[in-house]
Amino acid sequence: MSSTTGRTRSWWGWGWDEEALTGPALDGVGAMLAARFGRAPDASGHGVVDPVDPHAVEVARPRVAAPRHLAALTSEDPVDRLRHGHGAAFRELVRALHGDVPTPPDLVLRPRDAADVARVLDWCSDAGIAVVPWGGGTSVVGGVTPPVDVGPVVSLDLEHLDRVLDVDERSQHALVQGGATGPAIERQLATRGLTFRHFPQSWEFATLGGWVVTRAGGHFATGPTHVDDLVAAVTAETPTGRWASRRLPGSGAGPSPDRLLLGSEGILGVVTEAWVRVQPRPRSRASATLAFPTFVAGLDAVRAIAQVPLEPANCRLLDPVEAALAGAAPPDGRRTLLVLGFEAVDGPLTERLALAIEVARDHGAEVLDGPIERRGDVTGAAEGGAGAWREAFLRGPYLRDAIARLGGVAETFETATTWDRAAELVATLRDTAEAAATDACGGALVAVRTTHAYVDGVAPYVTVVAPGPPSAAARDRVSRGRAQAAAWDAVKAAVSDAIDAAGATITHHHAVGRDHRRWYDRQRPEVFARALAAVKREIDPAGVLNPGVLVDAAAVPVSRCDDASG
């Protein structure tokens, strides 16, 4: 729980305890929300609540004990179990804040290598114990939350598999263990002047294996930003053997094995290592911030820029509310902002940025800031609107925790759609979120941005902030947390139905987990669902890996068949 830097991971909320909003910053958020909603966010009148001391939370004794050969990997510590009892969804963390963690795992197991992972899977398969693979615990969709009604559950924490094992500089590949976090990967690559250049919001805490199985999206708006396109080969331990692919650039030999593990969300295997693409650190950056009279005009410009294609590293459209939340609002507070940035290992970017600005101007943009061009090691650097936005992006989850403590509701959702439906979808989502949040909580602040711009479509991302629901007033702590969570669940159900009705995806990069199952089941081809369930039964016949995620495949007909005919 404590890091080498002396910081402590929050047991209930995001990231580091030391980074949480406190004092005047926290009070300022409360005052801002009170001004916006005409009342304090906390309907109970308790004001800011402190997280429950996890040592004071009652945790049931483990229903199972690890066998002797796994004892050295095993933790029964109640606080450790509480920490592994939830991911990072608002609906979970607001309950954890109040000491309400309904399904802590019975044990936390920390393998030291792939062989340990295989041993754990063997034991759990034989004993019928559910295994929830755990990377950084940053899932916002219930992907790492121990399921109910499946008996004993162990959380398999990959934190010891944190190394870069090999680098092939000629092919620009690195072999990275599944439990390595963003900082661990970058630190080990930096000594060779290389970068993985995969920066999702979870970067500081999440792991390569988690990104692979959730098809994570990095924060770059175009180009190779999805982990799907950054993976060259994957090795996973499964309950029935090791699944290891070769590095075969562009291979067309049958369906891609890697593409079946990408997005498998821990139901097929545990990623122990992967060859990933790395690259020299960028040394040129050019950026600008522009303003549009309307969000729709901005969308048109983003489409035109993506379709040239100009491939900006950053191409984020922020509506006025989002721009204000990010502290990057234009003076009048009514315009849509476009944060535009280009990156290259070397060489001038002036021409591409100038062309992008020209395209944006054709759609009514005014340049607020830039163009700024920078040389040198620019990894992680950003200035102007891009800098403000990046800082807000990384601080976002801490702000969400603060609003939870203030008694309010704050969460995000995201999707993707083709350009022909983009403007209409954004309007629908904004209206639906606002109506549902107002209905549940009596007020709503809805902010929209786009995160990724493709030649053929775009990924809208929506933040909803609301005061706590009236149902959270004057009750015990656990009930208040549950009321806050339930208010969000109502909003989420409404927007998810709207996403499905619009033919968009229930998730662009947050994954499916347990929370998106209802809508995922509607959008995926039914025949494919049967295919995936068949794979699940074949690879994990005991059905122990992350049950309830993606598919219901507990039937295990093959084993039953063996029984019946044996």
Next chain:
Amino acid sequence: MSSTTGRTRSWWGWGWDEEALTGPALDGVGAMLAARFGRAPDASGHGVVDPVDPHAVEVARPRVAAPRHLAALTSEDPVDRLRHGHGAAFRELVRALHGDVPTPPDLVLRPRDAADVARVLDWCSDAGIAVVPWGGGTSVVGGVTPPVDVGPVVSLDLEHLDRVLDVDERSQHALVQGGATGPAIERQLATRGLTFRHFPQSWEFATLGGWVVTRAGGHFATGPTHVDDLVAAVTAETPTGRWASRRLPGSGAGPSPDRLLLGSEGILGVVTEAWVRVQPRPRSRASATLAFPTFVAGLDAVRAIAQVPLEPANCRLLDPVEAALAGAAPPDGRRTLLVLGFEAVDGPLTERLALAIEVARDHGAEVLDGPIERRGDVTGAAEGGAGAWREAFLRGPYLRDAIARLGGVAETFETATTWDRAAELVATLRDTAEAAATDACGGALVAVRTTHAYVDGVAPYVTVVAPGPPSAAARDRVSRGRAQAAAWDAVKAAVSDAIDAAGATITHHHAVGRDHRRWYDRQRPEVFARALAAVKREIDPAGVLNPGVLVDAAAVPVSRCDDASG
């Protein structure tokens, strides 16, 4: 068999009868080979042979008759069945040339729409009749060849599903039927100024559905050239229902359904339509031809250009033999050629080309030709080395047919590997092919080029030409054809073992089919093979779709299970 343009598809060889080499052109190839090998390519002394008249070939009566409701789709014509009895591998066409087609399908069925496809699958599943989906019949790996020992077989020819059904210009997507060929797609898109820009060598004859299920590679060296990256959604008919995905740009909801159909080679379903990416026709092109003292120096330059990344449309490295075959050899005939080209919808390419040339010069290149820059509708246009190479590329299969008729052996194979192993792999493949062909045929001409250049690796492509084996001398026609085929099979086995030993892929874009099974089974993860077989059993429980390709999944344990417990 006859087209609207009055040309006739060859029943045994590649493409159009009217495009085959004849007269002085054919004699010239014979003389060239005789000069190179010190003897006529035909070991039998028969000289040039004409293809057997298909009407004179004895074809067994169909073992099965179509039910009445499918009669209108059904052909029992013996020549039609012979034409559908083989693909376009040398080992098949050289036998067909001599009237030797061992497994013609019992029937050829031509559905008019997706509902017809479903009806055919229903009938075949119920009756236990194998179905081989047929696009252009251009498989060079036995992917469309009716298998032996499976009882009755029907060939499912998609030629009537040849339309572009819809275009979403805003998202740059087109909905195209599975049986549409390259020219059919481009003709229908051209009216809107759009192009699919997918130009594999099979372009004129192969179909969208075939490309999807074989993960076809277009002829562009970098960027979105694989059909994998050009597909936005796929609809397939399977024996157990329709598999239809949504268009969801960048969606991270579970493993990609499309990526499981991509490369499925007809064993899971029949692609009836797909949304594909289209784009405005390019209006700028810049190209140059360069020469390197060695192939290894050229490989280093290609790697450096790919890793900038400069993303040239064309970046083909031709060794001296390949350059000579392509009619683009540098004056001294000893140097390696690099054909370099850039394309854009609009705007100057001078800077990118100049940078690529600079990078190549750093690796010892001399500019032979260009830079040439062209504006206007450049779709399909090319000049200089690129023009000569493109023409030779499209004529290649006709040359192969000519060599078959001359009694010789001519075929290609391809692979892909990471950059760290590229130079060594090319040397090994050249040596292995030369030794094996010399051993089997007493002489060999081996030409190497690269077809695709990735940031992390490269796809080498090897052409082998040899005189006919001594075993083909003075025997009947069928035996001579079989001896020619067997000579190639020996070469192919040797190079395939070398590819596997080097850790490379058995196919970059030719697919697996039946001919690559032995090596594909070695390279894929064993756990993935079990997963794929499980999917096959679930989706196609009767095991009727393209049996023998990719997996052996005839066991159908689920049905047996139902029987045992019922």
